[in-house]
C-alpha cells in the first residue's frame with residue numbers, strides 16, 4: 232500500500248496542510264472559484280489586496296497580455312477591509328483552510344489601523360503586507376523600496392497583531408536582500424517574493440500606452456527565472472521562511488521554488504488561465520513525492536545541490 236507523504240509546512244507559525252497558496256489579486260475574495268473545486272484543499276488562500284477604505288482602482292484598460300506574461304494596472308480596486316469582514320468573510324467560514332488577508336495602506340498609520348481591525352477577526356489566520364504594488368500613485372511600492380520605511384510598516388503591523396505577519400516584497404529594487412533583512416529585523420514572521428515587475432506596452436497604431444495607467448506590473452511565466460533568482464537570494468539572506476511566487480504554472484515550477492528554499496509557493500496568474508491550476512499542482516506534487524519515495528515535503532525544501540562539475544560550491548562566489 233502506498234504511503235501518503237506529509238505535505239504540511241510551517242510558515243512563521245502558520246501551519247498549512249500543503250505548500251500551495253493562491254496569490255493575492257488572482258483569487259478574488261476567496262469565494263469566487265468555489266464552483267471549480269473545493270478551496271478547502273488549498274494550503275491557504277490569500278485574498279485580493281484590501282485597503283482601509285474602498286478603492287475604485289485605475290481606469291480601464293487595466294490588463295494587457297504580453298508574450299508569456301500579463302501586465303496589470305488594477306490599482307488595488309477593492310471593497311475595503313470593513314466590507315470584506317462584514318460581507319465576504321461569513322461565506323468563507325465553510326472553507327476549511329486558512330484565509331490570509333493582503334493589506335496595503337497610504338500611510339504607516341493606515342497599515343497599523345488595518346492590523347488592529349484584523350486582529351479582532353478569528354477567521355483571518357495571517358496578514359500579508361503589500362508594500363510592493365506598482366500601480367498606485369501614493370504608498371504601495373514606495374513603502375517597499377526603502378528599507379527604513381519597509382521596516383516601519385512591518386513594525387507597526389507586528390505591534391498591532393498576534394497573527395503571523397508576512398511581508399510581500401517588490402522586485403523593483405537594486406538589492407532585494409536589504410529590504411528582506413530590514414523587515415525581518417522589524418519582526419516579520421515570513422516574506423513573500425515576489426510581486427510584479429514594472430513594465431509597459433505600446434499600441435503602435437495609436438502610439439499610446441496600452442494601459443490607461445501607462446505602466447503596469449508584469450507577471451506570469453515571463454518572470455519566473457528572475458523571481459526564482461530573487462527567492463534564492465532572499466532565502467540565503469534571512470532566517471525566516473520565504474514564500475516563493477512568480478510565474479508558477481505547474482508542479483515543476485513549484486518544485487524549483489521549493490528546492491531553492493521556498494517554504495511554500497503561491498499561484499497567481501495561472502489561476503486566470505486555468506482556475507484549477509493550484510489543485511493540479513497539489514496533486515502532482517503529492518504524486519512526485521510518492522514516485523520519489525519522499526515521505527515529507529520538507530525534505531525537498533532547500534535541497535539545492537551546489538558544487539560538483541560545472542557548478543560552483545555554495546559560498547564560493549559572492550555576486551558583486
Ligand SMILES: Cc1cc2nc3c(=O)[nH]c(=O)nc-3n(C[C@H](O)[C@H](O)[C@H](O)COP(=O)(O)O)c2cc1C
Nearest residue numbers: 254255256280361425426450451477478479499500
Ligand atoms: C490581476 C492581478 C491582480 C493582483 N493584485 C494584487 C494585490 O491586490 N495585492 C498583491 O500583493 N499582489 C497582487 N498581484 C500580484 C500577484 O499576487 C503576484 O505577486 C504576481 O502576479 C506574481 O505572481 P504570478 O506570476 O504567479 O502571477 C496581482 C496580480 C495580478 C495578475
